[in-house]
Amino acid sequence: MMRPMYRCLLALHPAMFRDRFAEEMLWIFDESQGRWPRKLFVDGVVSLFRQWLLRSNIWKIGVATAVCSVLLFAWWQGQESSLDAAFSRGDPGALEAAAASRIQQTAAQTAARTPDPVKAVQGIVDAFRDHPLVMVGEAHWMQQAGNFYVQLVRDPAFQEAVQDIVVEFASRNNQPLLDRYIAGEDIPMEDVRHIWRDTTKVASWESPIYAEWLAAIREVNKGLPPNRRLRVLAGDTAIDWSQIRTHAEWAALGDNNISFADVIVNQVLAKKHRALVVLGSNHVAKNGGRDADNARTRVESRYPGSTFIVQTNFPGLLDSASQALLSSPGRNTPVLYKLVGTSLGEAADRNGTPLSAKADALLYLGPPETSLALPPAGSLESTYLKEVDRRSMIEWGELRPRKFLGPAAQ
């Protein structure tokens, strides 16, 4: 009897707390074997109030509603008198103006319920004022994202704001090659491709958006003085595929979050640089993502407050109601929505996690496109595809890239 009641008490906690800790609290209840049930219940009730009143943002909604109600009432009183005055004067022009003013103000108040977006380039540049790192959690292979990365590095304010760009799609052993390419050195394309091909994740960066982005940075650097050129830092764990024969050897490379964090700490923060970091969403999520300890949490444990997390919007991230809140002023004008303390931040992702628990801002690139930027059909050489098959069998035990590479692998 006591156990179901305690379980109900836990179920009443906010989802974020409940998902993370309720099972553990129930386990403690089981372990205590009813030795101090009353104390556990009192503790549970106190916890319930604390989580809802202090830790969730519900109290802010209550206060905001009360303040809005008072302001709305005061405004309505004022409008009543202006409309009354217009009526009593029998002045149709004044009556029309007063009514139009009321409609405009009502519309403005409705719009204020959703956060105001800012242009994404400007929003990211602004975030560098308070944080040396802006970490973008991307959904890989999105053409919209690729276009935005190019737009970002071409912006003079961005070039002024950062020194480094840390990427997931290059392994650290290729840093010298990457430096030479980004510096503008003439290197045959078959050599350059090693940058995104020889990483710990097999064939995962064949989408042309990554090569196009590197080419854009190379072009930008040609127009910048040497001391202001952007450096691209390879974040992925170093790997020599010629030495990898078994899955155990591949697995022994370990968690690439360790490598990302190491590069960021030693190549960026230790040098007092600022960097844009672009990794998969799980590597940058504020709550640690799938692995509980990701690149962001590892960096924050060394440099608290150093990161500003931007989650890219992608198909399926939000439900249709939350998706409907988003819009951008033009097709090529991505925008950034602040999440902390906003109604959008309270929206849950497909796993039920509030967005504000994962990121500080949402990057909206336009209505999310479900199709991805694939390499052109037949563009991958047969010798490379043979090596992809070998690596694929080592990493996954199946020929998975043959599926996601599409016509390029046929």
Next chain:
Amino acid sequence: MRESFKELLPLSPAVLHILLALSGEDRHGYGIMQEVLRQSEGKYKLGPGTLYDNLQKLLEQGIVREAAPRSSSADSRRRYYRLTPFGRRLLATEVDRLESALRAARIHLRPRPERT
């Protein structure tokens, strides 16, 4: 950027006890509660609600992180927690602060000869 503990100190009694409990080894929630009870000689009983409210904050602040379970056969509901290097430095700073306070207290509270 220099490490700053200014906003995190002084630690609340619950946080201090949790960090002390984790300073020796990784522990799960129930283990932390028992260790706190042991360290305080039964005087400080930490409830699960208080424990996990504080753990949530400590995880977000990077002071504590989740650790791998000790054995694969352990109850899957049981999660282990570990003090991060940052958390360890924070605890050491707090202990230094408390030692200074204790020193000052001992000096001022020392019995003195009565004035005649």
